[in-house]
Amino acid sequence: MFVSYKWLQEYVDLDGISPAELAEKITRTGIEVESVEFRGEGIKNVVVGHVLEKEKHPNADKLNKCLVDIGEGEPVQIICGAPNVDKGQKVAVAKPGAWLPGHVKIKRSKLRGEESNGMICSLQELGVESKLVQKEFANGIYVFPNDVEVGQDAVPLLGLDDTIIELGLTPNRADCLSMLGVAYEVAAILGRDVKLPETEVQEVSDKATEAISVRVDAKEAAPLYTLKVIRNVKIGPSPLWMQVRLMAEGIRPHNNVVDITNYILLEYGQPLHAFDYDKLGSKEIVVRMAHEGEKIVTLDDQEHTLKSSHLVITNGTVPVAMAGVMGGANSEVSDSTTTVLLESAYFDAQTIRTASKDHGLRSEASSRYEKGIDPNRVYPAAERAAMLMAKYAGGEVLSGIVEANHFRVEPAVVTITLEKINRVLGTNITQEEVLDIFKRLQFEAKYEVGRFTVVVPTRRGDITIEEDLIEEVARLYGYDNLPKTLPAGAGTQGGLTKIQKKRRVTKRFLEGAGLYQATTYSLTSEEKARQYALEKREPVRISMPMSEERSVLRLSILPHLLESVAYNVARKNNSVALYEVGNVFLKKAEGEQPEEQEHLAGAITGLWVANLWQGEKKAVDFFVAKGILEGLFEKLGVADAVSFQAQEIDGLHPGRTAKILLGGNVIGFVGQVHPNVQKELDIKETYVFELKLGPVYDYPVEPIQYQPIPRFPAVTRDIALVVDRGVEAGHLQTVIEEAGGALLKSVSIFDLYDGEHMEPGKKSIAFSLTYYDPERTLTDEEVVSQHEKVLAAVKEKTGAELRG
Known part of the structure; x- marks a missing residue:
């Protein structure tokens, strides 16, 4: 999960806490921070410019001469090769002396004989990944909305003055797959309040129930399904602030309606889906399990064959979406859309996981459904999205909500004693300290007769047993504050076996x-x-x-x-x-x-x-x-x-x-x-x-025995033994070592010959034998006597003959 520091500030007061300090505090309370990245690292002197004139470069077919107002007196000439640059645009301009990511410095220069005083930038040149850039700007420069002020710093406009904190979430912490979820976590860490976003929407008198009806046949797979209707929407770009937030979170902007559903997904952790009402072909939505072999073409233009274990959204006849995974191409919001049908639902996690796995479709929506969403956010997320569509797409929100609700949300109630908390953690935390921790977590808690009764909010579906509460107390109390002890009877020195x-x-x-x-x-x-x-x-x-x-x-x-x-x-x-x-x-x-x-x-x-x-x-x-x-x-x-x-x-x-x-x-x-x-x-x-x-x-290994270097000379004898080809050299060496007795200190092979001068079926193996006695000098008679025993032994046991 990518967390925008500036976005997070809208929900929690982070005054006095730097991004690095916040990341450290989050890590110390149990959620690993994988990285802290300042997006605008290395960017300086990039401003908003206004392209006043554009004409072809006289000496280059693919270059343009642009006269650009950068808010500093006279306009400047900039040579630009982007295919989409045009007169009247507001663009990002790197002035001479500016620095761009990758330690790139912009200087005044001449391109094909024409002076260029800066550079008109694409988002990629400002450090934004290509996959996150809107399609219309993917192969050219970025164009700002016309209401931006010329000469102002482009970095904050593009959200590049922000810091992104990447969280490595474990599956049980699905509550932090949203900005609000992270806000609750940070508020608990800092002991501060959470400010919830505005959801109040002005509705028209016409009722949503007159435009659409809902029937859910698969009640276990879709226990809660809601629709809102927004008409007279005007499809266009979403506001710049929303676009840059989506890009900071790793999502490419598309249009205002789609961007709002993605924005709410990130804000609330509640997946939404927008249908083009006029493309449905009916005034009814039926949620059911798919028919075996039924087909659907999804938004990525891929056809999928469905199974009876897959949940689908239909117009009463044909599927228009694979529930919780991906919408259908037959109901996609496009530039011609005027009425939006907005879906917000609670789907069974296992059902969504099955469909996602079967079709190899892993989306932001499916990953959240699989891990579990907060059922109490289904309604506010829909209201918040409808409000934004009214504000930024000019839509009219029909009154009421169309729903099929077979779901009763009951928060978990867990009880635990203070004695058990302290016994497990090895602490002496007081009743007041524990109650304060639950209060910071915004858990409803009371203490009676030595026992805490805690009502866990539905957003924290991971807390169901006593041990979960102990973990919450431990991490908010501070792992560093837990006493350090050794098991009874344990030594203090470690070691390897x-x-x-x-x-x-x-x-x-x-x-x-x-x-x-x-x-x-x-x-x-x-x-x-x-x-x-x-x-x-x-x-x-x-x-x-x-x-x-x-x-x-x-x-x-x-x-x-x-x-x-x-x-x-x-x-x-x-x-x-x-x-x-x-x-x-x-x-x-x-x-x-x-x-x-x-x-x-x-x-x-x-x-x-x-x-x-x-x-x-x-x-x-x-x-x-x-x-x-x-x-x-x-x-x-x-x-x-x-x-x-x-x-x-x-x-x-x-x-x-x-x-x-x-x-x-x-x-x-x-x-x-x-x-x-x-x-x-x-x-x-x-x-x-x-x-x-x-x-x-x-294998038992004898202790190392050190011996002095021999003071007396050794005697070396070389022998070449002719044996049958089938006789192994290792066997010969073993016989020699056994026959050599105490005086024979080493045996080594140094030659093998089986060439043309050797009779058929025979080979010659040469050994070097070393004799010595550490206490005295050996006589020739002693060496000869022992050596003859060796020769006799190899002849007797292997049939070896000395090579002449």
Whole structure:
């Protein structure tokens, strides 16, 4: 909700309260202020000018020479390219030295050889959004009404000296979807009175009931429906002050009748609709549920097929409006309208919501009906609109109101004790203080025998139970004034759990390694749910899915992470490295909540290293992905317990995939996406991993043991072992480490050869072995003896031979 500070001043005395101070007070009492914007920021020296003469520029077809009176002695010449500029207009002129939004300074200049002393401005150039500018001025300059004074400051005339406070309203505070609603709220905050707008209207003797009748067949959906009749209206522009207020609130002005209905919508929060009486084709309005398959063309010229759950306004035969949502094109107010039928009604919120959702039509009116309007404003809003139409459209208001009223408005009555208020809030507020708060809110309240009885006005439909009253007392008393306490037995020092610490370590390491964190949907389709799942279970289906694409809970993070990779690659971001830490959902017994497991998944494609000035480029491969995980396991202190074993997994490359084991138990996998899947997603070679984080975080980690730097030299031996192609390097390394005993401190692989000089079915793997004893220098005999044990072990257990 956009709130005009100057408009609000008409209802509440804001003397001594700046817009920023008011915004702070509103926020502190429970309604979030999202922004405070001064509309005229950066505008100086813009005045009203009168175009005395206009002629074509001698050297440019699309420019005009204008002689403009700006109220400062002799008229000045201004070159203007707007197609709608003309003699006799009152326009906004930025004088030389003026400043416009965007830090634009206007100077004297020459355009195609002709002097220009300023600029005739459009509303867009003065900072008004294009979508809010009237259609006749959308592609040109703005033209003031003829009664404005030449030379006066244009900024206040256009409402640009105002401040707009944007409120972020929660659904329960629908009462503040109107200027009057905000006025009541501000008056309660400041302890001041609310001045209601004038609604008294002079009516002619002819009766409205003679011009139209109303019948409501759908009494539950439309319990209160009223009509007023205004004849002899003259369609034209609404007054300037009304136009600028509508634009400040985000609504484009149209004509006086439509603008008045929109103005009342903003002022009272009561949606109105104006019908062209002469286009109705009858003297009867019938409010009913639509016939199945019935059609209506709405004001946006779109045809809609109606359902029996939609409420319509008809002329007794055909629909002329979709109730509470949008009017019909067949009864639209136009320049030829002379008699207006003004609708003000109370419609059922759910009925309006259903129609709005079914047709994808969300209007200012429907949003208010959906959240709930004040039924006691139906009549005064209609009277106020009729008065404005008589005043600004020259209309005659027929006496009386035509209505079908099946609605009895009963304000809510809520009782609560002073003891409960203080017990819940932890305060010692007195009876007088609470009564004063209710008085400021304009709630009728009395206190008897320790209990408050509060009659809640109908504008506050959100207050129905004791807790609602407690909230009102708390926010008006001041959240800052509530005592601060700790739960019994609670310490004063916060901290992270072990899991939270390890989760942060995980994220920091991966981001330090060059991966970006992603967040994807937990909801997926039946087809994708089973892809890459570490545990094969039936997916959990949600009871009310948004669509089939979001109908079940995921069993793996990877499918959506790969979609994110494909999305980036399709937009020429060819090197992508993403990770996500999130939950997967495993089905348990029927009717039970699913088990949630925290997983880590990653997807990497493109270049991993690209130092182009050095001519160095390295594409992502299996060992990059595996190396990232090895670094993470090292950081988490579980590297010694982790191993990788070749594995075939659906959706992954059969020769470039490994399962990950922790303490002998499988916790995940790492590998290349299968070429067929890459082709389907239109991505290049991509490597992925996914693993369970619970076992990693829960794995017992030994305390860090610091060791001195060895004082004695180490002995290194390199061996190249010829083995069958099917023998895994990891298995060889394990055998070597077990046989090496206490003297063997490290084993690393540094070469693999399976070229033409190797016999068929064989490969050569080279290892570097480091021996040392921290207490003494090893002798050659000791190293040779231990080394021979290693060679004997690999030959016995793997059939390996030393390469000659």
